[in-house]
Amino acid sequence: xxxxxxxxxxxxxxxxxxxxxxxxxxxxxxxxxxxxxxxxxxxxxxxxxxxxxxxxxxxxxxxxxxxxxxxxxxxxxxxxxxxxxxxxxxxxxxxxxxxxxxxxxxxxxxxxxxxxxxxxxxx
Numbered sequence: 478x479x480x481x482x483x484x485x486x487x488x489x490x491x492x493x494x495x496x497x498x499x500x501x502x503x504x505x506x507x508x509x510x511x512x513x514x515x516x517x518x519x520x521x522x523x524x525x526x527x528x529x530x531x532x533x534x535x536x537x538x539x540x541x542x543x544x545x546x547x548x549x550x551x552x553x554x555x556x557x558x559x560x561x562x563x564x565x566x567x568x569x570x571x572x573x574x575x576x577x578x579x580x581x582x583x584x585x586x587x588x589x590x591x592x593x594x595x596x597x598x599x600x
């Protein structure tokens with residue numbers, strides 16, 4: 478999806494954000510953290526792509542929801558979150574929900590963002 482590629486590109490090109498990740502640009506991963514990666518890092522995935530508008534039996538518009546995990550050892554994700562929020566808002570995404578949890582000695586902040594997309598991929 479073109480919009481996801483643009484989102485990932487913007488995240489990776491933001492020097493403020495990447496300077497906060499342990500592996501810089503390589504600290505942004507799709508769907509899962511690679512084995513042995515350092516913290517903090519970000520994992521993104523598409524969790525929903527739902528058609529919301531049809532015309533003449535053709536999908537005209539959909540609602541895309543993207544989930545970002547900010548994975549840390551110490552829970553110090555506030556500044557990373559601020560950078561991510563700034564970038565995602567600039568792209569037109571709206572934050573839907575945020576939750577935090579603790580798993581395998583990692584403190585993780587999960588943020589869901591939603592955006593409307595027309596049938597041709599633009600917002």
